[in-house]
Amino acid sequence: MHLDHGHDHHGAVSADAHRPDGSRRALRIGLGGPVGSGKTATVAALCRELRDTLSLAVVTNDIYTREDAEFLLRNAVLPPERIQAVETGACPHTAIRDDISANLEAVEDLEEAVGPLDLILVESGGDNLTATFSKGLVDAQIFVIDVAGGDDIPRKGGPGVTTADLLVVNKTDLAPYVGSDLERMARDAKEQRGDLPVAFTSLRGENGVAPVADWVRAQLAAWTA
Numbered sequence: 001m002h003l004d005h006g007h008d009h010h011g012a013v014s015a016d017a018h019r020p021d022g023s024r025r026a027l028r029i030g031l032g033g034p035v036g037s038g039k040t041a042t043v044a045a046l047c048r049e050l051r052d053t054l055s056l057a058v059v060t061n062d063i064y065t066r067e068d069a070e071f072l073l074r075n076a077v078l079p080p081e082r083i084q085a086v087e088t089g090a091c092p093h094t095a096i097r098d099d100i101s102a103n104l105e106a107v108e109d110l111e112e113a114v115g116p117l118d119l120i121l122v123e124s125g126g127d128n129l130t131a132t133f134s135k136g137l138v139d140a141q142i143f144v145i146d147v148a149g150g151d152d153i154p155r156k157g158g159p160g161v162t163t164a165d166l167l168v169v170n171k172t173d174l175a176p177y178v179g180s181d182l183e184r185m186a187r188d189a190k191e192q193r194g195d196l197p198v199a200f201t202s203l204r205g206e207n208g209v210a211p212v213a214d215w216v217r218a219q220l221a222a223w224t225a
Contacts, residue, residue, distance in 0.1 A: 017223070026057075026117035027223040028107060029216060030096060030133035032160055033144035035126030038170040038203060040068045042144055043123050045209035046216065047077035054220070056119040057082040057110040059103055061092050063125055082114055092125030093132070100137040107137075119220060129158030140219055142212065146171040151180035154188035162192045166199060166215050173202040 017024060031039050043058060050056055058078060060068040062085065069085035072078065084106040088095040095102055107120055122138055124131055133141045143164035145153050148171055154161055161167060167189055175182050182200065189198045199211035 028138040030138035032124040032131040037146040049213040054118040140165040147180040
């Protein structure tokens with residue numbers, strides 16, 4: 001998603017950076033991607049990496065369950081009061097792009113309950129390559145794909161792949177076993193995305209989420225500058 005308000009696309013931007021009381025609200029970053037790409041695992045890893053230095057919270061979206069939120073709770077990545085679950089009742093993209101009211105309410109409730117917050121991660125339920133976030137909900141979007149889905153995904157494109165502020169190619173450790181060519185994926189992603197960044201990750205490795213965490217820190221630095 002390009003957040004084009006006349007700013008550099010690599011920095012977080014928003015038309016409304018403040019709460020009603022005039023204080024700066026939290027930076028909101030959305031994570032989307034196909035089912036099984038590793039969105040929830042990425043959120044969990046980011047929470048572990050950032051929780052000691054940032055005040056953060058998470059909103060998850062599932063169609064009829066709270067499974068993603070329960071995963072985060074089971075793994076104790078954040079205190080329970082910092083994790084909110086939204087049951088969308090329909091395709092997840094509707095709750096992050098079309099009718100964002102439930103997610104906005106969850107975000108605002110978290111800021112009221114446990115704020116002030118530096119960062120809120122909003123995770124979409126698993127969707128297809130067209131899932132994008134409303135600019136009214138998040139300030140920047142991460143789109144997660146994985147090598148097991150096929151190394152032709154970057155070439156095929158779609159709004160999530162081509163316009164997300166950060167594209168994450170996850171599960172790189174599986175590439176030799178599923179016949180995915182990481183160099184080809186990198187070339188195709190570059191052709192589709194131009195100067196927009198791409199991060200290759202393997203969350204099984206030590207500090208595997210580091211490229212994504214570094215990008216989030218850069219967005220937060222731009223947000224608070």
